[in-house]
Amino acid sequence: MLKLVIADEVRAAVETGRPVVALESTLIAHGLPRPRNLEVAADLETLLRDRGVTPATIAVIDGIPTIGLDAIELTRIANTPNVAKLSVRDLPVASALGRTGATTVASTSLLAARAGISVFATGGLGGVHRGWADSADESADLVTLAGTPITVVCAGVKSILDVGATLERLETLGVPLLGWRTNTFPGFYLSRTEFTVDWRVGAAADVATVMADARALGLRAAVVVANPVPEADQLDQELHDRVLDEALTQAARRGLRGKAVTPFLLATFHRETAGASLETNIAVVRNNVTVAADIAVAWSAHPTGPDQTSPDQT
16 A cells, blocks of 8 residues: 655644645756755755754655655665656556655645645746647646645746746646746746736735635645746846757757656756856755745644644555
């Protein structure tokens, strides 16, 4: 029988209603180069602890979904070559076969919600890929968020995707979208895109109230908080556009599809921007973790905030 392993400190925080923020492991395994990946992973957990929030980095270890990696497990995910990238559909297979893998936005959201965690910080969402009319290529993040009650703080979606189509899908799927102190949807490497958001929030307490009201209505969808990277940390617009065009062309020539696309494009960005995209990526995640911490604290203090019950472990 599939069973979650929840770190003692995470379980204690969930059961007593203290603030917890989930973190994904695909960023560690596939999004950042070694040894920077492990340094950033530790830094993100420290950022949360310094704000009185319990971190819960999530991965599958030897077939066991693990909520709150210890130092050894974190190092294993960071340093294992070609570690599997697990979305929702991969979880039962990895579990049955005893495999180890890093969790995506979709699978992290699902496992975090099952563990009773209400807030999750990531870099950017997956979404609808360019040329979707021909390929029907859409990230499992979107449909998973439509049925998973968790608040996800992100910097929008990466510009390698079809941003407009992604926003349309989020609307169709009934996923509430909030702009964190912005009316413009962010583009991960860039602080803004040409697209707007309908709702702007400026305080963590407001997000907590949205979360409470969504639960009161019985909504099963996630709440997405779109938090732009600070302008001082974003990529130069001209450089971004040039590298994006080149990367998309190369990916098409190589016939890359599905899970292979994002790591290739990120590696191309890192190489062609002389590492500037890596620094932006790290700034994005740090910024999102900081906002997520504030939201988790506000949710913990909200009158109708977290249920102080045992997390689901079966």
